[in-house]
Amino acid sequence: MRRRARGIRAFAAALIAIAALLIPPLPAQATGDDRAPSIGPGLEWVAHRDNPFRQGDDANFINSDLAFTGDHLVQGNFDGFSMWDISNPADPQLRSVTHCAGGQGDVSAVGHLVIVSIDETMSSEACDAVRVPETVENWEGIRVFDVSDPAAPRYAAAVRTRCGSHTHTVVPDPADPSRVLVYVNAYSRGASLNCTGRNPLQIVGVPLDAPEQAAIVGELDLFADIPAFGPDDRVPGGAETRSTTGCHEISVYPAKALALAACRGDGLLLSIADPLHPTVLQQVRDANVAFWHSGIFANDASGVVFQDELGDGFINTCSPAFGGDRGADAYWSLVEGQLAQVSYFTIPREQSDLEKCVAHSGGLIPVPDRFIVAQAWLEGGVSVIDFTDPAAPVELTWFDKPTYGYSMDYTAGIWAAYFYDGYLYASDMYDGLEVLRLTDPVFADAARYDPQGLNPQTQPEYAWVWREAPVLPTDAAERAALTPLSIDPATVAVGATPALRVSLPPGSLEPGETVDVWWMPEARSLATVTAAADGSLPETVVDAPGPLAAGAYDLVVRGDRSAPRLALGTLAVEAPTPTASPSTSPVAATGESGVPWWVWMVVGAIVVLVGAVVVLRRRAVVRRRRAARATPAATEAGDG
Structure with a gap:
């Protein structure tokens, strides 16, 4: 029931x-x-x-x-x-x-x-x-x-x-x-x-x-x-x-x-x-x-x-x-x-x-x-x-x-x-x-x-700036004149899909305006946030689309009211240092710590040998224990 x-x-x-x-x-x-x-x-x-x-x-x-x-x-x-x-x-x-x-x-x-x-x-x-x-x-x-x-x-x-x-x-x-x-x-x-x-x-x-x-x-x-x-x-x-x-x-x-x-x-x-x-x-x-x-x-x-x-x-x-x-x-x-x-x-x-x-x-x-x-x-x-x-x-x-x-x-x-x-x-x-x-x-x-x-009888012109991707200048001097956007980390390794922290200091934006963070390689917005009362962009975490190849990637912050003003930051993606032959590369010849390469080879061989001995001894111990447990059982079976 x-x-x-x-x-x-x-x-x-x-x-x-x-x-x-x-x-x-x-x-x-x-x-x-x-x-x-x-x-x-x-x-x-x-x-x-x-x-x-x-x-x-x-x-x-x-x-x-x-x-x-x-x-x-x-x-x-x-x-x-x-x-x-x-x-x-x-x-x-x-x-x-x-x-x-x-x-x-x-x-x-x-x-x-x-x-x-x-x-x-x-x-x-x-x-x-x-x-x-x-x-x-x-x-x-x-x-x-x-x-x-x-x-x-x-x-x-x-x-x-x-x-x-x-x-x-x-x-x-x-x-x-x-x-x-x-x-x-x-x-x-x-x-x-x-x-x-x-x-x-x-x-x-x-x-x-x-x-x-x-x-x-x-x-x-x-x-x-x-x-x-x-x-x-x-x-x-x-x-x-x-x-x-x-x-x-x-x-x-x-x-x-x-x-x-x-x-x-x-x-x-x-x-x-x-x-x-x-x-x-x-x-x-x-x-x-x-x-x-x-x-x-x-x-x-x-x-x-x-x-x-x-x-x-x-x-x-x-x-x-x-x-x-x-x-x-x-x-x-x-x-x-x-x-x-x-x-x-x-x-x-x-x-x-x-x-x-x-x-x-x-x-x-x-x-x-x-x-x-x-x-x-x-x-x-x-x-x-x-x-x-x-x-x-x-x-x-x-x-x-x-x-x-x-x-x-x-x-x-x-x-x-x-x-x-x-x-x-x-x-x-x-x-x-x-x-x-x-x-x-x-x-x-x-x-x-x-x-x-x-005042409704004073009609504003609406622009909807956020619907169009920002346009960055190509001239180096014009790019340098844009408000710098802080990106942390500013450098990542190849293959990363990083979470980036972006921010702007007070006075960079209109207080309280709506702000987009743009990933410029694909011209798409990664985040939409609100500017602080002092015109800063509080630290905002955005996920960069990855894995990233080596190169430089622009991020842009644009506010709805302060547009067309832009803030620009660049993320650097670095490739690993290529391995060189011992005769031409100091790192290859000595290792990053400065120790000669042959020393590392000897140490590696000793580690491998010691490991093999440990494994063999452990197996021998296991076999002896199994044999010891099996002997009494066989004796009892013969007596019966």
Whole structure:
């Protein structure tokens, strides 16, 4: 019976083990929110954090956009911003909450500075200001905070702009690296004391080390030489397109000297070769687009995606009633400086009438040779979309919470979703912060990309340097100028398959960057490690492929961020010294110890002779013992 019970228990244990392998673990669950989301394939929900500003369903305390600096995430809010430590993405830690009212709280982060857009008319620039009507004296514009101590941000500066700042875009200033330029995007919406007619683009200069000196350094009307969309431009049967009274958002791609301006009724392709004087390269319109909201470049700038915020985010456009080309993403090819419309994409998941759903803010996921974006759809959740085939864009995965059970008076859901340092971060207006991880191997190179910061509307150029083997100079002087790589041992014998210890001193690499150790004869990486905080390469053991023939073998260390800088070391593989005849070789004549060769021969002969004598004597002893044991046995047998 006990044996049978043990068998049953063993069988049950085996079933449990098999089930554990077949059934994937449940994703991390949101704290303080029991609305279980729908999650697509290859996506993990790793963390949720509640909105620290939230006051019920009061829209004055909703979250907005995101920005990133090092290991910190900045989350904008209509009442200020919060700082999150995301050094462990699965466990974000709230470092500070800065209350400084004035929506919509669009944010950017530049090193130790955080810039915040204020597009609500306030009684003053102070953080304790109150909202006042647009038709009375008011203040709106941008605020600048010093977050050198993320736990205690310091209000550093404020710049008033003519029509406030609905959004803004940080642009590097190639003429002055000590400052950044800020494109302030805003548009008039009705009766106002200062914000009427068509709002010009205002440019604010922010000195990085003296933010209190921030000031307007430029102003221009992007529509000075082209007609802005107006009521008379609406196409019968087309969308109720908003009149262009300014731009909602400008996305810049500094490496390509290009920008996309989404300006309510118009889409613009800009040159920012001179960022203080952007110029219009092309104006585009689309009868299906009601509100040009934002844009995203492909990494190679071969195409762009524009978002249409149909209904200003206050209705559900993710339903069959609107079709697949309204409130959608629109893909445009970009060939020889010209945009051409190709296709539309809308999420395939129909939302309930209680949910607001429309294309909203997103950004590029850096996958080599692909055009994949992460994007928010408000209460439609987060979507990962592949536009690599422009004629047939497809959703790869998603994160979508169900309805609250009632419709919010204001808009709700995911405001923005961006990829940063291997994870997706989504800003939920009411609920808080969501952290997701893409697990499909297609995102491996994206996850390895090691940014130091990200303002999604300032698009970086991704190079994926680790995918190509380093190229060593052939000139001896150029090789000698490379950073020397320490290799221990530096010399090995022929036929070895050595374990080598490689290292670099402090300052050789960018602190914390990802580093490859390359075996150059075969142009392959032997190890991938992380640089230390002081920029050194800690002693790293790599196995050289062997057995090695005689010669010299190059090893190279290259960091992802410090590339194309290289560190070079050479392993020497030495052949044994060849044996020479006694007449010509001192070693052959005397041996390595200097003793004459004939002495070694005599010693060797004596050793052999002594060994033979020992063996013969041992055998004789064994034979005598065997004979002695056999004699009594034979006698006893004869007596019987």
